[in-house]
Every structure is written in structure tokens, then in C-alpha cells.
Amino acid sequence: MTEPVCSIEEVIAGFPIPVILVDKSMMIISTNSEATKYFNSPLVGNSLYLLFRQPDVLKCIKESLSEREVKIANIIETRNEIEKNLTLMFNPVDLNSQEERVLVISLIDESIRGSAEQMRRDFVANVSHELKTPLTSLYGFIETLKNDSWDDPQARIKFLEIMENEAFRMNRLVRDLLSLSKVEVNETTEPSREVNLSDVLDIAKNAMRPLTQKYETRILISGLNSNFAIRGDKDQLIQVFNNLLENAIKYGPAKGNVELNCELVKENYLANQDHVKIDIRDYGNGFDPIHIPRLTERFYRIDKHRSREVGGTGLGLAIVKHILNRHRGRLEISSDIGKGSVFSVILPLLPQN
Template sequence: MNSDLIVRILAGIPLPAIAVGPLDRLLQVNEAALGLLGEGLVGRHLALAIRNPALLKAVAEVQAGGAVQEVRCVLSREAREETYLVTVSGLGDQTVLCVFRDVSEEERAGQMRRDFVANVSHELRTPLTALMGFIETLRYAAKDDPVARERFLQIMEQEAGRMNRLVQDLLHLSRVEAEERVRPRERVELVGIIAGVVDTLAPLAEASGARIVMAGEAAVELAGDGDQLTQVFTNLIENAVKYGGAGEVRVTVGFEDTIRGRAVRVEVADEGEGIDAVHIPRLTERFYRVDSHRSREKGGTGLGLAIVKHIVSRHRGWLRVESVVGEGSRFSVVLPLG
């Protein structure tokens, strides 16, 4: 095929594209392919430019008159791997056109969906298995045992409550993700929202032997979603009460200057066991738990901090976590005032 024609064909393709000729030599590449594969490609053997046996095989088969093929190809770029689907088609005269389509984000999203489904299934399987076992026991072995029946019904209620909390958190997470790119416009008074959360959680704190103390600014107004901000501070303060042990949970409201201008900072600090530094980067992942058994015992679903992260992101803010093992943890929400 005429070299100028090949150049014009490649120039008209917005994706990385290369033309491979006889003996698997690269005849031409477009600008996008240079950015993907590097300079000095023309004239090189395909195997030296891209180490992928499946692609070499597809090129050979198409050169021999085979049909169009699509090959998955993983390339290492800037210390990370990217996945491409390469469409291999013939141009005649043993010349083959290879067009690269980046599917890395699609594959990552697909993996996230698979992990999410697997995690939800796992979270639901345990209480469902327990419920089924207790139902069978109540129908037969414990049918005429009122003491056992009452104990089993109590456990079944706990397991049903656990499933209900999980479903509610999944619904919350879904709504938050759907609204994440829509910035709130309503003006809310933040300190009043936090004070309401503290009042609501006071009985839980008392039952846990903890004490919630508020300090700092008396009033802060900003653009925000009142219901979602209530959920953020409910999750953070409730976690501090549940996992901070008997002691003081301190909620401090203050201001700080950031690269985005003036912002309000709300710190929730506890005096608990603290969190090992290895866990901190993953705390906001869905279903990630530092201590799975303890979290489930406390009624946690593993979604609370993921919900917090998305709500804070919607408000154009960020979440900071600091912790020292044996001394406690501090979760800080920073929200721009502008």
C-alpha cells in the first residue's frame, strides 16, 4: 500500500494507531501512538515495540488473510499498567492496521462492581444463614422450648436489624454518589447541625460510658445539604463513641486558611485505642474494616466512612484522619466557606 495513503489513514484516527508491514516491521505510526509507545518506532519489529504474543499472533493471522481480530493488551506506563483493546485489521499487501482503545477505566469500574457485589453478598450471607438456621431450629428442636425460643428470636431480631442497616446504608451511598457532582446551594448553620447530632447521640454516649464535648465557634454558615451534613457528623461522632471506649469525645469547630480560601474545620477526637497507620489510607473504602468482628458486633456495615467521603466531596471539602495507637484518633472534616 502507498506510504502516503497509510500516513493519511493513521492521521485520521484519533486513537493510537500503527501500520505493520511484511516481516512485522512498523511502517507508520500516528501522533497518539508515539505518545503511547514512544519515539523511534518506524522500522522496528513489532515484538520490540510491544511485547504481547497474542497481538503478534493476531497480526500474523490477519496478514495471512484472516478476519478482523480484537486483542487485549496490557502496557506499562509511568509505573502503572493500562489495558487496551487492539483492533487488528488488514489493509492489503500484508499490511495490518492496529488501533488501540484504552479500556483501563472500564476494567477498573467492572472490577469495582464485581467487588461490590461480592462484598454485599458476603455481608448479607452471614445474617441470612443465621436466620435460616434459627427458623429451622424453632420449627423443630426448639418448638416447645420457650426459653430457647425467646433467645433465638432475640438473635434473629439483631440479625434482621443488621441487614436493614446494610440496606439503608447502601441506599444512602447510592443517593450520595448520584448527587456528588451537584454542589449544594442552600445555606445552613453548621454548628446547630452538629449540636443536634450531639444531643441525639447523648444516650448512646452515656450507655457507652463516654462524654461528648463541643468546643469552638458558636455559629458557622455555609452552603450545604443539612441532611447530608447531619449524616456525616452522626457517622463520625457515633464511631468515636462506639470505638473510642469510655472517655471524652471532643468535637471542635474552627477556621483555617486553605488553598481554596477560608474554610471551617470540624474535628472529632476520641481517646480510644487508635488506628494503625497501615489502615488509614483505606478507611473510606467500601466495606473496609480495621477489625471486622468488632465492627459487626457494634452494628457497623463498613459503609459509614465511604458515605462520609462522598458527602464531603460533594461539599468540595476533604477528610483528614490522624491517629496514634494507644492514644486515640482524630477525624477532621474541612469545608470551604466560599
Template structure:
């Protein structure tokens, strides 16, 4: 039994149309109907496709028989979408026309845009301290050559800028490793309460220097989960350090662990790590973008405090690898609370 042109179009795993020599659409699969509308069969292709590049590609294939390509832009209600359109002449079952396929390239285009933005951001982040270092070196070789006070001051600033670049490179390497492992589920078991205690102890000098008290609220027993010890320590360090930095002198940062109990967000047994600060809080407009690479609410203040703009991006990817959820609750003037929900198994 020979399949008809309609059944062939229906079997194509992407939006596809068959346009006859009279320039009318004679077959469309379910994906094409979802993309272009439910009443497209029988209509002239110009009234359906509309975009000049796509129309030229179809007309060229109908006129010359040569394959042609174009870009078709749309929107799925959540985001702009981009398709690579291929038009090829077919002669099947007595039907001669052009088959038009739409290959979704949205994610590829987004990935390419992310790559360009990432390179631009890294270049900008590195250029600022490098420019400062070059300027201070020139000054030390010239006007400040014989000025010990200026020399010490400039060397201190140069050390700070070099350390900032070192932190940025370290965070970039961490982010790269985390992204590479994001789809690989951890298999080792660890005592999360013990890890939190050890992490807080390691940050006691940071808290003491900032004049902040870190209050722990943990159960007395062990809390075992499946996870990567080094990565979860990195999550804790990032969240607790941020809380200490933004709480302010004489305040308290609270770190709590609750569970295990049923957690709807992970659809099973889970635990919650809460890190709450006493800082200025975050305007709700910023919260959806906090985990973007290099996104800062206050760029100057973040850099003054040694931030690279990558900490929460790293946290997000690690939490994703553990099939967990990162929640942010903040009220301007009342502090912020970051909650990590992790499955136990």
C-alpha cells in the same frame, strides 16, 4: 490546502500512529509519544508495540485491509492502564498504511471491577445474616419448639441480624443517593455550629449507654457555610457514633469546630470539624483504605458493634460533594482524630 497524514494523526484526540506499508511508523501524535516513547517515528512497529494481540491486529489490517481490534496494557507510573486498540487501513495524500488509535478504557475497567466487587461484597454481607436467620428458624420449628428460654434467645439474635440487614440496606441507599448527587454543589446556607449541637444532643442516649462523655468545643456565635443540612448531619452522626463506639467506657469523645479562616486544602475560607476519640487508634497501614466500601480493620468487632462497613465511604462522598477534605490522624494506643475541612462558600 490538503492536510498531510502527519497533521491528521496530530489532530486525533487520543494516542495515534500511522504505520506505512513497509511496517514503519511514519507519524505519531503527542499522546502516542507520551504513551510509547519519544523516538518511535521511523521504527518498525514491532519494536514499539511488542504485545502479541496488538501486533496481530496491526498485521491483520496491513495484510487484509479489514479493521481489527486488540487490548494494549500499560502503566502510567501510578496504576495499570488499559487501551482498546483499533487498527484501520487508510489511503490519504498518496500514503497507504494503517492508522492505529489507542482508546483509554482504564476508568471503564476500574468501574466494572468496582461493580463486581460491590455486588460480591453486598452478597456476602447479606448472606451471613440470612444464613443465621434460616438456621434459627429451622431450630425454632424443631428442637427449640417447646423451649421458651431457647426461643427467646434465638428470637433476640434473629432481631439483631434483621436489624443489621436493615442498616445495610439503609446505608446502601444512602450511598447510592450521595453518589448520584456528588457532582451537584449544595446552594443552601446553614449554621454549622447549631447543627453540631443538635446532632450531639440526639446522640446523648448512645453516649450514655456506652458510658462516654461527649465534650463540645464550639464558638459562641453562628458559623454559616453553604451545605446540605441532612448530608452534613449524616457525616456528624457517622463520625461521632464511631468515636463513641471505639472510645471505651469512662472516656471522652471531643467534637470541635474552628474557623472560619483561610484553609489551604480548600484554597479559601473554610472551617474544620474535629472528632477525636480515646480508642485503640489505627495502624497507619489501614488509614489510606478506611473510606473504601466494606473495608474493616477488625471485621468481627465491627459487625459486633453494628457496623456495615459503609459509614466512612458515605462520609467521603458527602465531603467530596461539598468540595471539602477528610483527614485522618491516628496513633495506635492513643486514639484517632477525624477532621472534615469544608469551604464556607
């Protein structure tokens, strides 16, 4: 038999979850630092039964040792006054002979997965709320029109305009929700096409024409080099710049400038790959940087009223984040109250031949 490259203790030390090693008599013979952290005490030399006494656990231990099979127990326990939902895995290992059979117990805290479930529930609640608000308003106006406004042409026109706006709002929300789910589905598939950044920015700028006319904003592009090529999904990259330019125009001042500057940058952790950084700067009111870490969360809006007023859904930056993840890029945000904001997109460039 070849010599083992490392001991079982060294192996469990590398695990990112609590792992406990017990002998046949259930005496704890070794633990990793995650286990010491979780139980908040050194455990070696104590009996495992001091930690777990649940009948399910005892049954798994017995069966795992006698049948030499991996067994799993799900338990709920309260530790430091917090209820935890744990999955325990019992893995019997024969060290040299059956006489030296030990049990490797690993512990997975399912409460962490629970918070993902909570996020999903919050998302569904948010979507329902966002859809219900315009729907309630639509019902209200339909009732009013049915009852008494048919003969008043001016009121009728006004109500129909409001109804049209509410329907638009629902439509935008559904469109962004579909976009988000599509982007999430293919987030792990690497894009395969070569895309030229100038084309993307040109198309995105042109798509802003109705908005730039409405707000009398000018989009000024600088630093663009026709050699900037990216491995990407063209439509998705256009969507990134559409969303960021739309925000800069809508949250910037009317009749102002939105500046889009491109430059070549080196990322510290990837010294041999060139990246392009595209800054989108507006001279609007900006915001307290305290909001920055949460801005790409779905439905997170600094000023809900303002977002609604400009036709926002609260999903634009979440979509941007997912698309950039897919492209191995990232978003950097900085803002100064009263001065404006800069949203920077950093993307890896294809190597030049």
C-alpha cells in the same frame, strides 16, 4: 488560511494517552511520550506493522485512509506478559493537501476500565456475603424453633433476641446501602442551600443521645462560631457527623470523652476562601496509620469482629467521603495506637458579607 497556533506534534504531546502519527506508507513519523512509555522504545522511523499486525487493525487503517473517516478497532494484545484490552482509534488528518494525509492513532487501555468493572463485581460479592450471613443465621434459628424449642420459654426468648439482632443488622446494611447509592447519584450536583454548622452539629450531637447514654460517653464541642455557614445539604452534613461521632463513641472507650473542635483554616490551594476544620477526637485504641488510605473504601474494616460487635456495616466512612466530595470538602484521618484517633472534616465556608 490563518497560521496554525501549534504543530500537530505539539498537540499530541499534550495527550494523556499514547498517540502515534503515521504517514501514508505506515511509517511512524511522530509519537508522544505516553506512546514511548507504553511501547518502552522510541518508535519514530519504524513501520506501524511492527507494532500491530491484527487483521482488524489493517482493515481500519485502509478504510480510514481511503474513506477519510475515524475508525475504531478493539484488540487484545500481550505486552510485558500482561494481557491488554485495547481500543485503537484511527483519525485521518490532511495536513496541507490530500497528498499529505497522515493518520493519528490513539490507544486506550480498556484494562483500566476493567478494574472498575472488577470493583463493581467485588462490591456485589461483598453485599451478598454481608446479607447472607445474618440470613443464614435467621434460617438456622427458625429451624431450631420449629423443631424443638417451642416448649422451652427461656431458649425461645434467647433465640428470638438473636434473631431480632440479625434482622436489625440486615436492616442497617440495607439502610446504608440505600444511603450510599443516593449519595453517589447526586454527588455531582452542587448543593444550593445555606446551612449553619452550629445547627448541624447540635442535631448530630442530639442524635447520639442513645449511644452516649449506653457507652456513658460525653461529647464536648468547642470553637464553634455561629457565623460558620456552608453551602450544603443539611441532612447529608448531619449524616457525616452522625457517622463520625458514632465511630468515635463506639470505637472509643466507654465512659470517655469525644471532643469536637472547630476552627477556621486556610487551604493552601485556595488562599482566598476560608474553610472550617472540624476535628472529632476520641481516646480509644486507635489503629496503625497504614490503614488510613483504605478506611473510606466500602466494607473496609480494620477489625471485622469488633465492627460487627458494635453494629457496624463498613459503609459509614464511604458515605462520609462521598458527601464531602459533593460539598468540595475532604476528610483527614490520623491515629496513634493506644492513644486514639482524629477524624477531621474540612469544608469551604460561604464568604461573610
